[in-house]
Amino acid sequence: MYLHEVIKLKENIRNPHEYPFHIPAIDKLDRLRFHKNVTFFVGENGSGKSTLMEAIAYQCGFNTAGGSRNNLYELDSSEAKLGDYLRLSWMPKMNQGFFLRAESFYNFASHIDELAREDRRVYDSYGGRSLHEQSHGESFLSLFKNRFGRSGIYLLDEPEAALSPARQLAFLSIIHELARTSQLIIATHSPILLGYPHADIYNFNESPVRLTTYEETDHYRITRRFLENRSFYLHELLD
Template sequence: MNKFAAKPYLQRIWPEFGNDVDLSEFPFNVPAVRDLQQIEFHADVTFFVGENGSGKSTILEAIALALGFGVEGGPMSIQLLDTLGERSALARHIRMSRSFKRPKYGYFMRAESFFNVATYMDKEIGASWSYGVPALHARSHGEAFMSVLLNKFRSDGLYLLDEPEAALSPNRQLAALRAIDQLVQQRSQFIIVTHSPILLAYPNAKILAFDGSGISEIAYEDTEHLAVTRDFLNHYPRRLEQLLAPDLDSD
């Protein structure tokens, strides 16, 4: 990594757990958090993957809060909830190394609270050219997300996305992949939590797998997401037969 390059804007993060941290309490008892050493980010796209509960969204949220985003997401200018509360416990212990050049734009996108951010934008700011027309709540979840991606995300940005595929059809995931690439070509950096084998296929991205042993880098071809999806699509009649077979032991 060229230390004189403008990207990555966020180069690496590491924890500083003092005596006040109880490693038996959430979120510090999650293996990926408890054993966190250092995460180095790709200049373009870094993916966090893993099973539900593996800690990937927890760490992404902590990074976002440490950077100054609100816990509900959106641009840094939106702070819908108190970010100094319990949910930011990990964020207070995150340290980071950043580029000499700060991004011009930033956005923390989380599927679970996007509705609240859209409500704020529609009520407090109104339908704006920066989000397109009509207002966000006048569109479907997926359309609203794509509007933000296409109209609010700009060049020279740092963007944190938590499971963006939750709002998107497969075709829209492909469109999102193209939009992400266009922004990467315009000097933007992405950190994305995802379960989508479509998004994970982005060329040359860094994929970090979260599991019970911690965090490790993995190739796209070795992800469980690709293996399970490919196996099911190639053998779906047999897989459905196995999955939906009566449980003879249930009696």
């Protein structure tokens, strides 16, 4: 494990009522400690999990549009504002890694195509061909299998977005291999990914953010109740 703690420098924030500082989970954040090689962020849309993820990526020196320290391309990003008010505690400092941002993955794939126009060997780290020439799910798995080989810190924002349930199960194996030498922080809505054993799960629906268990997450509870009582839920929702 490399990143041990995230500390918010709240005394430096001029306007705590401005976005993203007014988000309840961010507003009440003092420090967040990491105890495991795999940590999940969960919460509703807008709860602040992706905001904090992007701010950590910013402090790691990764491109906040997605990529590593070496991927230089532009994409507007307001959440990086928070990055100027965080301090990361390392042991040891790690500069290798990657920030996957599912919502801007198309832009990242286009950036790789631009690099490959000068040197097609760039594709060697992405399955040997353009990410745009692969299905969305295939391109994600190509990235995970080929680009994520080194020890490092991997920040993944909703990696399940392009993965079928079967491929989410396959991704669990990739997480397990990476966790042997790397640290992963994953923001997700997937009850399948959250089932990875012995990981820490931080709930951003709580303010302040707190650790929770797999069975306590809304993702697990709602999915289980729906699968066990599908007719009842559909009747309540649709009739």
